[in-house]
Amino acid sequence: MLDCWLPSKDNNDAIMALLAPWIELLRGKEQHKLATKVAERLNSMLEAEFSFSAQRQVVWPFKVLLKWHRIIPYRIWLLPVKRHVLQGFLDYLRLWLEDPDANYAEIADWYWQWKQMYPAAIFDSSDIQNAFREALVYMAFALS
Numbered sequence: 001m002l003d004c005w006l007p008s009k010d011n012n013d014a015i016m017a018l019l020a021p022w023i024e025l026l027r028g029k030e031q032h033k034l035a036t037k038v039a040e041r042l043n044s045m046l047e048a049e050f051s052f053s054a055q056r057q058v059v060w061p062f063k064v065l066l067k068w069h070r071i072i073p074y075r076i077w078l079l080p081v082k083r084h085v086l087q088g089f090l091d092y093l094r095l096w097l098e099d100p101d102a103n104y105a106e107i108a109d110w111y112w113q114w115k116q117m118y119p120a121a122i123f124d125s126s127d128i129q130n131a132f133r134e135a136l137v138y139m140a141f142a143l144s
Contacts (some may be wrong), residue, residue: 007045011103012067020071025046040081042068046084052092054110062117069122078127086131089114093135097129104143111135 005015023034028043042065050061062085069077093111096102115123115132 001036005041007041007061008089009064010095012064016067023071023073031073032076035076038068038072039076043080043083046080050084050088052088054092054106056095059117062127066117066119066122074125079124082127086128090138093138097138102142104139107139111139 005011005108016106017036019034023031045061057068064076065085083111093107096107111132116126123132
């Protein structure tokens with residue numbers, strides 16, 4: 001069933017409702033296998049549909065990813081977040097800060113908008129906190 005499913009803007013609620021009880025019920029290797037399959041599908045969605053852009057940001061893939069944090073184990077959910085979202089956020093920020101015509105007020109606003117998209121329960125994790133701290137270091141360095 002998961003082999004046919006591709007996360008998209010509109011077709012996630014039914015699969016989430018179907019899988020949530022199974023992921024909660026399963027333990028050990030079985031839970032890990034099912035959650036990893038979901039994370040792989042989320043990875044594919046992010047690779048195909050998500051990139052950072054200050055002018056034309058498409059956020060639906062990120063919002064789909066956020067919904068899954070309550071369903072699959074956090075350590076598995078965090079893999080696509082680290083790979084595509086946090087690393088992409090830092091890479092895009094670095095490039096933007098290197099632009100000689102960079103507007104630092106616009107960059108700061110973009111940073112705060114991304115920070116506010118994370119629910120507190122997720123933002124409080126050390127991995128997310130560390131990425132945003134690293135972004136602040138980049139911005140401080142660019143201003144100095």
